[in-house]
Amino acid sequence: MKARVGILTFPGSNSEEETFRACLAAGIDAQILHWSTSLETVRRYDAYILPGGFAYEDRVRAGAIAAHDRLMEAVVDAADRGRLILGICNGAQILLEAGLVPGLATPRRVEASFAPNRQRSFLCRRVYVRLANEPSRCAITAALPPDAVLPMWAAHGEGRLAAPPTVLERLLDGRHVVFRYAHADGSFTEAPNGSALDAAALTNVAGTILAIMPHAEREEASVLASPGVSPLFAAFAAALASPGGAS
């Protein structure tokens, strides 16, 4: 049976439509789940995407309130059972505020942040990202070629990975950085927002959750892009279809 992916929205989310279309294009059976949906219904999905936007107006901090939203119980339980979860931009912030990524400690706690950009302003720029470690470190990226360079759009005011030195060391040792910022030719580059380790995306210990700041789902109409399915969503589809992907 094909895995069903729930795209969870909160008041203030704003990228759900294009995320849904990116799923469709990749052959992913996805549905946008409104925040008034019952928890019981939300639990029935096999995997989740937390899309971009400004959930709860970034009240207190970006992602802080949504991380404790009643519907997140379904996401946390799914994470504990090894289900696949993709958090994009604000979604990535929510995953960090919920302690699901990097998830070094048990019991889970908040260890890192996607904090305000070094330049203290919103930055919308076309960027490239490249795998920092082997594709299979994260189940969602396992199907990507190891030297894949993916064009994406950074569009955020808070995308700078921040963590204490001890945590950064463990992120490196544990190969938690999934993507780093790169040039079009694939050479790694400094993050445009000052992100520690020039990290664009992190994964958890088990490699089942991907928290990625740049958007892979906004190139669909662009003349700057190659036509076709977003490679990241294609990889996600492959991960969902593989044995263990939907279990």
Place this chain on the structure above:
Amino acid sequence: MTLVDEDRFAVLGLEDGEVAAAARERGIALTVAELREIAERLGRDPSVVELYAFDAQWSEHCSYKSSRALLRRLPTTGPDVLLGPAEDAGILRLGTWQGQTWGIVVAHESHNHPSQIVPFEGAATGIGGIVRDVLCMGATVIAVADPLRFGRITGEESDGQHARLVASRVVEGIGAYGNAIGVPNIAGDIAFHAGFAENCLVNVVALGLVRADQVIHSAAPPGSVGWDILLVGKATDRSGFGGAAFSSLVLETEDEASRRGAVQVPDPFLKNVIMRASYRVFEELRREGITAGFKDLGAGGILGCTAEIVSSGGYGAEIDLDAVRLAQPDLPPAVVAVGETQERLTWVLPPEMTPRVLAIYNEEFGLPEIAHQAGASIIGRVTAEPTYVLRAAGREVARLPLALLCGDVRRERRATPAPTSASTPDAPRDADLARLPDILAHRDVCSRRSVIERYDGVVRGTTVLPAGYGDAGVIRPLPDAPFGVALSVDGNPRYGVIDPRRAARLAVCEAARNVAAVGARPVGLTDCLNFGNPERPDHYGELVAAIEGLAEAAEGLALPFVSGNVSLYNEARDGRPVPASAIVAAIGVVDDVTRVVGRQCRSVGSSLYLIGERQSALGGSIYADVTGCAASALPDEAIATVAAEIAFVHRRIAAGDVTAAHDISDGGLLTAAAEMTFAFCAPGTIGVRLELGAWSSGVGTAGALFGETGGFVVELAPDREAAFLAEAERCHVAVVRIGETTAEPELRVGDRAFTVESLFAAWDAPLNEALAA
């Protein structure tokens, strides 16, 4: 209606001086003559609530009393017009897809005065307001654009710290709002001029997508007597009181404290949710086949909006202010009635639909959970008599004939002739090529990257060509259909100072050229007329002249105006008006978005062609500004030639002959050529070699290379030159080969060579540094 003393604003039987003083004390902008007219037509003194209602409705901003008659000069009809400028937004035809006709909704507004006082909130609420204008037509909001005008903030000539503060806060406000609601900013332009130092211009444009048979109008529909009037959105508070009248008064520094109170508070987060909830309501109404009325609240608040929505249908209303959700208790009825709390809309619905709509806003989308006292409530009903009745605490506080409140208000104004450009060019012949880097660094030419990057240009995933990559932004609003919509906003203040009429003409041409340069067919226009004090004949004369210029160009290009706005009283303390600023937006349709092109050259060894003969006129040009040379004649353009060139260019792009295109404007042809070697945030790797010839020697190299006569530079696709030339011949469009692209990343012209890297560095730095500080 009997009024007790405290509810009454006394006019009858009082001296002019007493009336004027009482009006001033209340912050009323109406003249004594207007107040007397109101009292006479009512047959009594107005109530305080009624007073504020007239203050808003009869303000320049709402009534267009100084400009309405003039605006009739503009062409507003055409085969691509689905709805002309009668409502809050106009609608142009996008195309037919799967048997349905789709329309592009477009609205264009200004929020100048509030942005000068409280730049972040003023600009943010400007975006908020324009988005509501599009939403209330039943459309999905798909893009915004921001034409901005500020005092100078780069280079040695600066208009000071305040100008920089205004510019950076305005940009922040626009970004904060647009980014939060998730609508991409796809176009904009900024010009810097000393004339805007005390009066910035913040114009905003929004686009929407709607099926032609699903348009919702802002009028109580036929047969709606007895229907419910709903108020939806933010809890009403005291902020924003008096905003409409405020925009019709000249800003006085000593009154700034009180003006600040009139600026509204934006809430894009709430708006995000309201938009999505409204889209659900649209679905429900369409499923049930119900025709409803929907209108956004702006100037005049609850009273203005509900009065207009019923008046447009020929009906009246009874409204109960006690039913309005308030942010704080004990607000005076006048504040509740006329205050301009943001993020509010009004529905006129048949009673059987009301419970479902209330449930969508209040339960499914949980507005009351999201913000204190936000939500949807029934506040009144539609009545048969065209009278507006307002109650608070069980008492009538307003009873007005709608013909008086919402009727046409006209003011006769006098105009003196506006300045005109010299006709004989007096410019130097030979170009000083060494000045190219200075021209690229000029405040009106340099890269706008640092502004564009503060805006989300790609949210919704529909952006085909983002702002900054080409002359117009392009989106593909229907994911499965091949259509695209292009948008450009233009208007040159340096020209406006010299000749308002010609500047307006050229703005239309430039905007239309910009959409053609990405491969779109221009289909319609909007305008915002930003001028001085209409009570001064010299300022008013500029407005008259500009409208004439808009009309000439629009008629010649066969492009209708479907929406627009007038902002008057943009006047400095010393009495000087802002540079005459007719700001124009052009909307274009692309039949196949895979054919859209940007401005960066794509391959080595391509031919570069010039379309649009050069002239020697350098008046108002960047070159004249930088070199200080004497030049007073503006470029002029034969509209018929412009029309032919525009049609030729977008067709050649659609046919695949052209791989990059750039219009010629600020800084002239050489600037355009340089910009074609730049990527958006880095120098490109392909160079350009220009060959001078008859095309440049005839008018002199200064005019040829730096003159700002409109035109295009295009890069041809390999093997398309012959086809391109054949078409040019067939269409009688003059084209001339001016050079080619090269592997060395240099711009070569005559005996000069500049590295692309050095030119890019000059172009990229200035605004970046100014905004970062």
Place this chain on the structure above:
Amino acid sequence: MSLTVVEIRLTIPDNAARTAFATLTRLGVPVGGLERAELLFVEHELPPAAIAAAVRADEIRFNENTQDLRVRFQSSPAVGELWVHDEPPTIRTIVGLGRAQAAVLWRLTDREGEPANHALLNEAAKRLLCHPVIQRATLGSLPLGGEHPTLR
């Protein structure tokens, strides 16, 4: 140069405080009430009244329609208050005064309506109001910003 602490709070309902309160309650933190304000730490030789006037006059920092301000007597949190600073600190520029550090003030009461004690403040900070990496909190009744409890 002396330090003046200016507190700016909303006079209209504070949705952020409402939402934070609802979330803390759902997390089981026994908060009875929650208020929020912004703090500006101004180092300047001007007397407090002049500093307050300057902040009021800066339309970017203060909106008289929706906000109220006052000068704090002490530059540390009172009982029941949690002051949350960003790391690195958020800096605001005030016209006429220059740069000032900004922080968020949370005022908590317990279920009896009393100012929150240290344990309650600590729990609220840890569960939601203070991020362990990019923020640090000072709790009312502590003389100086102490080590954040979750970072051992």
